[in-house]
Amino acid sequence: MASPLSLFESMSVVSATMVEAARANDWDRLVTLEREMAALRNEILHAAAAAQAPLDAAEAVRKAELIAAMLEDDVEIRKHVEPWLGSVRKLLSGTARDRAVRAAYGAFGP
Template sequence: MSTLALFESMSILSAGMVEAAQANDWDQLVALEHEMADIRAELMRIEPDGRQAADQSEADAARKAALITAMLRNDEEIRHHVEPWLASTRKLLGGAQRDRAVRSAYGAFGP
């Protein structure tokens, strides 16, 4: 598969990740991220130094740049939805950890 086709696939996955984040479908978001990681690994195998092929046309280079720009915008949108969820999860886990520490320190006399 060509690198441009891989970037096209990543862009499609990225758009799906936005939809999953907007729907708070974290399982789907994680599944799509795993697919994205597989494609990224394939890209690294094809272009280990990250350089574009010398025979790439200007049109292909422009398309690749447009796809990367779209994926960066999608990443920003995903973070917009994920960051509040992560913050609340951190808070919840931090409270549970603090509760365990108090119970450990004070035994049955703790909260």
């Protein structure tokens, strides 16, 4: 089993890759990376529970640096994802509204 710190290092790499995917509007890749991030988070929870010794001072500092970097990445990812999600919501609400109108007035068609 990997150490919690090495898992945080892996999460940081995935987080940076998520930023690249968001900047490129590569939503499929972003979803895949989010799943990878969730798996790493679960591994960290298991590794932390099984850890025999706490992190030393240098490891704790590194962990804090990695978490800070991932939080910055999250802000950057949200800058790209939130506008896209807004347009998707608008599209979906328009589609739902169209279906409701067709259903209400008995209109058929695509």
